[in-house]
Amino acid sequence: xxxxxxxxxxxxxxxxxxxxxxxxxxxxxxxxxxxxxxxxxxxxxxxxxxxxxxxxxxxxxxxxxxxxxxxxxxxxxxxxxxxxxxxxxxxxxxxxxxxxxxxxxxxxxxxxxxxxxxxxxxxxxxxxxxxxxxxxxxxxxxxxxxxxxxxxxxxxxxxxxxxxxxxxxxx
Amino acid sequence: xxxxxxxxxxxxxxxxxxxxxxxxxxxxxxxxxxxxxxxxxxxxxxxxxxxxxxxxxxxxxxxxxxxxxxxxxxxxxxxxxxxxxxxxxxxxxxxxxxxxxxxxxxxxxxxxxxxxxxxxxxxxxxxxxxxxxxxxxxxxxxxxxxxxxxxxxxxxxxxxxxxxxxxxxxx
Numbered sequence: 001x002x003x004x005x006x007x008x009x010x011x012x013x014x015x016x017x018x019x020x021x022x023x024x025x026x027x028x029x030x031x032x033x034x035x036x037x038x039x040x041x042x043x044x045x046x047x048x049x050x051x052x053x054x055x056x057x058x059x060x061x062x063x064x065x066x067x068x069x070x071x072x073x074x075x076x077x078x079x080x081x082x083x084x085x086x087x088x089x090x091x092x093x094x095x096x097x098x099x100x101x102x103x104x105x106x107x108x109x110x111x112x113x114x115x116x117x118x119x120x121x122x123x124x125x126x127x128x129x130x131x132x133x134x135x136x137x138x139x140x141x142x143x144x145x146x147x148x149x150x151x152x153x154x155x156x157x158x159x160x161x162x163x164x165x166x167x168x169x170x171x
Numbered sequence: 172x173x174x175x176x177x178x179x180x181x182x183x184x185x186x187x188x189x190x191x192x193x194x195x196x197x198x199x200x201x202x203x204x205x206x207x208x209x210x211x212x213x214x215x216x217x218x219x220x221x222x223x224x225x226x227x228x229x230x231x232x233x234x235x236x237x238x239x240x241x242x243x244x245x246x247x248x249x250x251x252x253x254x255x256x257x258x259x260x261x262x263x264x265x266x267x268x269x270x271x272x273x274x275x276x277x278x279x280x281x282x283x284x285x286x287x288x289x290x291x292x293x294x295x296x297x298x299x300x301x302x303x304x305x306x307x308x309x310x311x312x313x314x315x316x317x318x319x320x321x322x323x324x325x326x327x328x329x330x331x332x333x334x335x336x337x338x339x340x341x342x
Contacts, residue, residue, distance in 0.1 A: 048260030089219030150223030
C-alpha cells in the first residue's frame, strides 16, 4: 500500500562526502566531521530554540540509496556481517536501502545561525534532502535500561567505518 | 520543495487509543501499555532478527495530525509550555503536526510472531500507518554524554500525560 502524500524537503544537508560507499555508516561513529543543514526559507523560523539542545535527530530521504522502482530485499547481509556471511531481516538492520529510504542520524548541534544548522556527525552525502529535525530528548529517546541490541552486540563497529572498508576487494 | 516519491506503508499500528487528544504524547511515558504492528505480507520477512533487540524506532505517518493542505505553523506553543505561555520553533518540539508528520516512537519489542510485532509504549492511535522499523542500537542512538535538552530540561513530563490533560478546560 502506498500513501498518496507529498514529502516536504525542509532543507539540504551539506557535507564533504560525495561517494556513498566512502561515507561513514552512522553519525555516531563519525563525530569529528562537521556538516551543515541549509534550511528552506519557509522553515527557518522553526529553528527557534533548537540551539538549546545538544543533539537532534536529522531525518533524511536517502535519495541515492537504490533504484526506487525495485522492491528492496527483505533478507540482508549488512556490511558489518559480511565476514560472517550472515543474513538478517531488513527491519533488524540500519541499512539505507529500505521500504522507505528514510535516514535517522543523531547529530550534535554546534550552532544555529539564520537558516543554517551546523552539526557534527556526518553519515550522509552532500545534497541529501532533509525531511525533519527533531530535538533529542533524553526522557523520550533513551531506554530505561541498557538494551539488548541483537546482532550489533556481537560485532565491532570501528570509528569512521564505511561500506567500502568492509567490502572484501574481490567482491 | 516537494519530493515526488511514494511512501510505502509497511504495516498498521493496532492500539487501544482512538482519540488523539487522549493519547499519551510519547511512548517513553506510557511504557505499560501494549500495542501491535501488523506488518504487510510483502514485508514480514524483514522482521527476521528483530526479536533480538530490546527496543526499536517505529516511524509512523501521523495521518490525523492536521489538514495536510495547511502549512504547519513554524512557531509553536507545545502542550507542555501552555502554562508558561511560551512559544518555540517547530524543530525544537516533538509536536505531531510537522512539515512532514512523521512520528518517531521508541517502542519496546515484546515478541515477533509471523507478521505481527507486539510492543510496549503506545503513543499513536489505532490504524496509524507504519513506514519503517529500525532497531535501537545503543552505539548509534545514545549521545556520548548527558545532553542538554533545551526547554524540556525545564518542564516535568508526567507518566501518561496527554494533550487533553494539559489543556485548561476553558480553552
